[in-house]
Amino acid sequence: MFLETEDKLRQTVWEVVHRTPIFDIHTHIYDARFGDLLLWGIDEVLTYHYLVAEVFRYDPMDQQHFYEHLDYQKFYAMPKRKQADLIWAKVFLEHSPVSEAARGVLTTLGLLGMDPRDRNLNLYREYFEAKTAEEHINTVFHVANIEGVIMTNDPFDDKERPVWESGQVGDKRFHAALRLDGLLNNWGEAHTILKSWGYNVKDKLDKTTVAEVNRFLNEWIDRMDPLYMAVSLPPTFDAFDKSDRAKLIHKCILPVSRDRHRPFAMMIGVKKLTNPGLAVAGDSVGKATIEVVERLCLENQKNKFLVTMLSRENQHELCIAARKFNNLLPFGCWWYLNDPMTIDEMTRMRLELLGLSFIPQHSDARVLDQLLYKWAHSRWLIALVLQDKYSDLHRTGWRVTETEIERDVSYLFGGAFKHFLGA
Numbered sequence: 001m002f003l004e005t006e007d008k009l010r011q012t013v014w015e016v017v018h019r020t021p022i023f024d025i026h027t028h029i030y031d032a033r034f035g036d037l038l039l040w041g042i043d044e045v046l047t048y049h050y051l052v053a054e055v056f057r058y059d060p061m062d063q064q065h066f067y068e069h070l071d072y073q074k075f076y077a078m079p080k081r082k083q084a085d086l087i088w089a090k091v092f093l094e095h096s097p098v099s100e101a102a103r104g105v106l107t108t109l110g111l112l113g114m115d116p117r118d119r120n121l122n123l124y125r126e127y128f129e130a131k132t133a134e135e136h137i138n139t140v141f142h143v144a145n146i147e148g149v150i151m152t153n154d155p156f157d158d159k160e161r162p163v164w165e166s167g168q169v170g171d172k173r174f175h176a177a178l179r180l181d182g183l184l185n186n187w188g189e190a191h192t193i194l195k196s197w198g199y200n201v202k203d204k205l206d207k208t209t210v211a212e213v214n215r216f217l218n219e220w221i222d223r224m225d226p227l228y229m230a231v232s233l234p235p236t237f238d239a240f241d242k243s244d245r246a247k248l249i250h251k252c253i254l255p256v257s258r259d260r261h262r263p264f265a266m267m268i269g270v271k272k273l274t275n276p277g278l279a280v281a282g283d284s285v286g287k288a289t290i291e292v293v294e295r296l297c298l299e300n301q302k303n304k305f306l307v308t309m310l311s312r313e314n315q316h317e318l319c320i321a322a323r324k325f326n327n328l329l330p331f332g333c334w335w336y337l338n339d340p341m342t343i344d345e346m347t348r349m350r351l352e353l354l355g356l357s358f359i360p361q362h363s364d365a366r367v368l369d370q371l372l373y374k375w376a377h378s379r380w381l382i383a384l385v386l387q388d389k390y391s392d393l394h395r396t397g398w399r400v401t402e403t404e405i406e407r408d409v410s411y412l413f414g415g416a417f418k419h420f421l422g423a
């Protein structure tokens with residue numbers, strides 16, 4: 001039955017967006033078999049690297065507050081609980097927590113049934129201390145209405161690798177992504193590590209080395225069953241220069257990606273450690289070159305590319321590139337774009353240029369609890385944009401049914417990705 005009035009239409013869009021399960025295609029969380037690699041709880045939420053960068057904006061060198069002169073080393077040497085105390089004091093109590101990352105902490109507390117008005121950090125800590133990781137995973141997935149997540153899985157991570165090698169069976173809601181920064185962005189070190197693992201590789205990417213890298217990739221695909229292979233790349237990324245990275249992409253990643261039907265996800269535009277002292281909080285952003293993406297898609301039409309770009313200035317041209325190449329699927333409002341202003345702008349742009357053939361969001365959650373706020377905020381924003389887009393349709397005389405809205409929203413929230421995989 002068609003939704004005849006605009007009010008009913010907008011209300012239905014709002015409800016459907018808020019009740020449709022999400023398949024979150026990029027996160028940094030882990031299922032419980034990975035132990036303390038899975039971060040959760042209020043102290044992890046407060047010491048999220050977004051908030052670490054922000055606490056240094058409110059210079060804790062203010063002696064009136066008896067904080068010792070804090071520098072990056074001193075901060076990171078503090079116990080996480082103390083780091084969280086400092087962030088809570090500076091970012092939440094001494095200044096209103098209006099930033100997206102700060103507001104997200106309060107949304108998270110509220111969705112877990114705590115009252116942000118208490119402002120009592122130790123009371124919040126008691127809530128988490130009473131839970132196990134498995135219980136909390138179930139709570140968060142239920143409250144956030146998450147169908148599944150894709151992790152970021154790095155064979156070069158010494159803590160993570162043994163879990164995969166143990167063959168333990170994981171939580172079916174957690175899917176793997178084979179992350180290749182260690183291989184592609186530092187071949188000088190990677191080839192010595194691969195050699196120590198028994199792969200017959202050398203620095204020069206000769207035939208044997210290429211074959212051995214492909215063996216490495218296939219063995220990890222067999223072990224992880226990743227839904228895609230991914231890498232983060234600098235703004236200067238060029239897949240056609242003479243670099244080891246370019247050669248590895250063309251000789252190894254693209255052939256294996258095609259043969260094993262695992263898309264290649266390129267996350268482009270991150271300037272690593274612009275401020276090294278901030279460590280994981282120290283990465284910045286730069287505008288990348290869309291022609292590299294366009295040429296890869298043109299010259300590898302049997303390959304599938306998932307692409308997200310970190311610079312706001314790259315977004316419109318990424319949409320246009322996606323209009324030219326159906327083997328290119330843009331995804332998410334990544335990192336510094338995961339804010340109301342840019343989520344709104346990018347989602348409108350993508351709907352107007354790509355219809356529903358894109359992935360509007362991923363959470364990038366590093367802490368389990370962040371699934372709650374990142375998706376609550378994004379559902380709200382995506383619903384507002386979709387209300388306007390369906391209203392625009394309504395004004396043409398076109399009418400939609402609730403079932404069609406459900407179909408469209410579940411396509412955006414996981415269907416487009418699964419369709420792209422050929423699932």
Ligand code: FIX
Nearest residue numbers: 028152232267280335364366
């Ligand atoms: O490369 C990535 O997967 C980035 O998302 C992370 O490195 C980044 O620190 C992050 O978590 C951004 O939200």
Ligand code: ZN
Nearest residue numbers: 026027028364
């Ligand atoms: Zn990420």
